[in-house]
Amino acid sequence: MLEKMKNFTQDVVTLLWKDLLAEFRTKEITISILVFALLTIVIFNFAFTPDPARVGLIAPGVLWVAFSFSGVLGLNRTFVIEKERGGLQGLVLCPVEREALFLGKAAGTFIFMCIMEMIILPVFSILLNLPVFMPGLLAIAFLSNIGFVAMGTLFSAIAVNTRARDFMLPLLFFPAIIPLLVFAVKGSSMVISGEPWSDVMGWLWKIAAFDVVYLVVSTLVFEFVLEE
Amino acid sequence: MALNPDGDRRSPLDYAVKVEGLTKFYGPLRVLRGLNLELKRGEFLVIFGANGSGKSTLTRILSTLSRPSSGRVFVEGLDLEKQAQQIRQRIGVLLHNSLLYNELSVYENLKFYGRMFHVPDLQERIKETVAQVGMESRLRQRVGTLSHGMQKRVSIARALLHDPGLLLFDEPETGLDFDALRALMGIIREPSGRKRSAIITTHNIEQGFEWASHIAILDKGQIQFMKDKKEIDASSFLNTYQSVVC
Numbered sequence: 001m002l003e004k005m006k007n008f009t010q011d012v013v014t015l016l017w018k019d020l021l022a023e024f025r026t027k028e029i030t031i032s033i034l035v036f037a038l039l040t041i042v043i044f045n046f047a048f049t050p051d052p053a054r055v056g057l058i059a060p061g062v063l064w065v066a067f068s069f070s071g072v073l074g075l076n077r078t079f080v081i082e083k084e085r086g087g088l089q090g091l092v093l094c095p096v097e098r099e100a101l102f103l104g105k106a107a108g109t110f111i112f113m114c115i116m117e118m119i120i121l122p123v124f125s126i127l128l129n130l131p132v133f134m135p136g137l138l139a140i141a142f143l144s145n146i147g148f149v150a151m152g153t154l155f156s157a158i159a160v161n162t163r164a165r166d167f168m169l170p171l172l173f174f175p176a177i178i179p180l181l182v183f184a185v186k187g188s189s190m191v192i193s194g195e196p197w198s199d200v201m202g203w204l205w206k207i208a209a210f211d212v213v214y215l216v217v218s219t220l221v222f223e224f225v226l227e228e
Numbered sequence: 229m230a231l232n233p234d235g236d237r238r239s240p241l242d243y244a245v246k247v248e249g250l251t252k253f254y255g256p257l258r259v260l261r262g263l264n265l266e267l268k269r270g271e272f273l274v275i276f277g278a279n280g281s282g283k284s285t286l287t288r289i290l291s292t293l294s295r296p297s298s299g300r301v302f303v304e305g306l307d308l309e310k311q312a313q314q315i316r317q318r319i320g321v322l323l324h325n326s327l328l329y330n331e332l333s334v335y336e337n338l339k340f341y342g343r344m345f346h347v348p349d350l351q352e353r354i355k356e357t358v359a360q361v362g363m364e365s366r367l368r369q370r371v372g373t374l375s376h377g378m379q380k381r382v383s384i385a386r387a388l389l390h391d392p393g394l395l396l397f398d399e400p401e402t403g404l405d406f407d408a409l410r411a412l413m414g415i416i417r418e419p420s421g422r423k424r425s426a427i428i429t430t431h432n433i434e435q436g437f438e439w440a441s442h443i444a445i446l447d448k449g450q451i452q453f454m455k456d457k458k459e460i461d462a463s464s465f466l467n468t469y470q471s472v473v474c
Contacts, residue, residue, distance in 0.1 A: 007346060014343040018329065018336075025331040086325025092293055093327070094344040095316035227295055 011096040015104025020111065022081075029077045029112050037070035037120045045127045052129065059128050060188035064181060066120060067141070068148070068174075071113055075152040076169050078109050079160035088160070098223035106153040106218075113145045136191035136200050143204060144184040147211040151177050154218035157225045180210045241305035244269045244394050244425035245290060250299035252285050252449075259285045261449035262299070267442070269393075270423030272416070273454075274436040277446035278473050283429035284324075286446065287398045290427065291321040304393055317345065320392035322400050326383045330372030334363060334382050337371055338389060345390040357385040360415050362408070376403040384415065395426040401435050413439055433469065437462055445472045 023029055044062040082088040091101055121141070125132045152173055159169040174181075187203030247265040251258065259282045267273050277283045288294040290303060292312045301308035304318045328337045335354065342350040358364050361381040371379060380403045387395065395416055401409055416426055416439070429446075430436045437443070443460055445453040445468075452472045460468075 010346075011344060014340060018332070018340045021336065022329055022331045086323070086327050087329055089293060089323060089325060090327035090341070091344075093291060093316055093321055094341070095313050095346075096344055097313070 008097055008100050011100035012104045012107065015101065016107045019108035029074045030115060033070040033074040033112065033116045034119060036073050037066040037116055038123065040066035040069065041120065041124050041127060055128055056189060056193035059192050060185045063124055063188060064185050067117060068181060070116060071148055071152065072170050072173065074109060074112050075156040076166060078105060079156045083160050092226055098226060099219050102153060102219050102222040106149050109153060110145055110149045113149060117141045130192060134191055137188055139204060140184055140187045140191065143207045143211060144180060147180045147214040148177060150214040150218045154222055154225060157222065180207060183207045243267060243302060244304060245427065246302040248300045250301060251297045252289060253297045259449055263450050265451055267425055267427065269425055272426045272439060272441040273444055274440035275427065275429045275444045275446050276433060276436060276469060281446045282449045283446055284398055287396050287429055291319060291396050292316055318393050320387035320395045322383055322387045322397040324398060326379045327386065328371045328379060328382060331370060333368050333370050335367045337382065338386060341386050342389050347390050353389060357388050361385045377405055377408065380404055381408060393424060397426065397428045399430050400428060401430060401432050409435065433466060445469060447473050
């Protein structure tokens with residue numbers, strides 16, 4: 001049992017190492033999602049020019065439009081890169097648990113999303129005249145990433161085998177992820193409006209609950225998605 | 229357990245590959261039609277067939293990439309339906325795609341696959357397999373900068389890295405130069421202390437004959453012809469092939 005766990009962890013880490021190394025060399029995913037998120041925030045900032053009274057209403061929406069759309073862009077690339085180079089078949093041929101493949105791929109995307117958000121959040125705060133360091137917003141972004149990436153990795157693996165894969169992923173993914181996005185926007189709104197932590201915690205728990213559901217379901221279903 | 233043509237009783241454990249009534253549908257298209265195949269350990273089967281005869285589909289099913297629509301498949305004595313993960317550990321697969329990552333070096337690619345296959349003494353094994361395919365000097369070079377033929381050599385090293393008992397090679401000669409083709413046979417049959425088997429699909433009859441211990445012709449989703457190479461007259465095989473395929 002211990003040996004099995006050790007092998008499982010090694011498989012996840014090896015796949016993550018490969019994805020991080022490849023991304024470090026090409027920067028294909030990181031740059032595309034970062035540029036997209038930055039552009040979204042800058043354009044919204046000029047379109048709305050939010051005054052301090054309305055910023056609590058507008059800012060959460062702007063932030064999560066940027067995060068979710070650029071996240072989908074990154075998720076799309078995750079499996080397209082594997083598929084284009086035949087690497088997906090290479091992964092399927094590896095004698096490892098399918099859950100390890102899922103977690104390895106999801107962990108890579110999770111890190112790319114976190115990097116993007118760490119850069120975007122200060123820019124967002126400066127543009128909207130908000131405090132640069134908001135731990136509540138960081139906590140919401142971090143927790144939401146888990147569910148977002150778990151569900152997104154599953155749907156990305158489904159969409160990559162379809163002809164209109166760039167179109168299919170958002171079409172399949174967003175309806176499934178709506179509850180999480182609603183909780184993230186509501187929670188972010190409370191943080192930006194300066195509501196007490198006790199109120200924000202309620203939304204954090206809801207996000208965490210959905211993370212668990214998404215993570216368990218996606219891990220279990222992933223095996224069937226890989227099969228032809 | 230049925231009596232085999234040799235008159236003795238064999239279980240699936242005695243075979244490198246045993247296929248019974250294998251059928252594969254792609255939508256309404258039936259690619260394999262109740263295919264039967266037996267390959268004993270240590271045998272090298274070369275399968276010839278025209279385009280669309282089902283060669284690649286058979287390779288994909290045996291390598292666990294594709295599920296049969298019906299029929300039973302045993303690879304290295306293991307049931308494909310229930311023991312796919314164990315089968316993956318025992319097969320070395322070479323497909324049309326290199327299955328390599330262009331932005332990683334030859335060494336990094338082999339290290340990745342070696343760790344995924346839990347290969348013991350990985351550093352040594354990488355050195356051995358890279359030497360076998362003559363790519364020692366390119367170990368630190370990125371795969372994306374290699375020629376197609378060199379990528380194919382690295383793919384062969386990848387397929388051999390975990391010392392598999394059964395090799396499944398789909399048209400391995402594509403992109404390889406004369407020297408590499410000659411070396412490939414020695415690489416495949418390298419003494420590894422046990423009987424290694426292989427199923428190789430190809431269009432190249434001359435090359436296939438050189439590799440094979442047994443020859444088969446796949447047509448219309450079924451094995452139409454299968455014999456020990458010793459029983460076949462090489463000079464008239466092209467006529468046999470054409471009469472079976474046409």
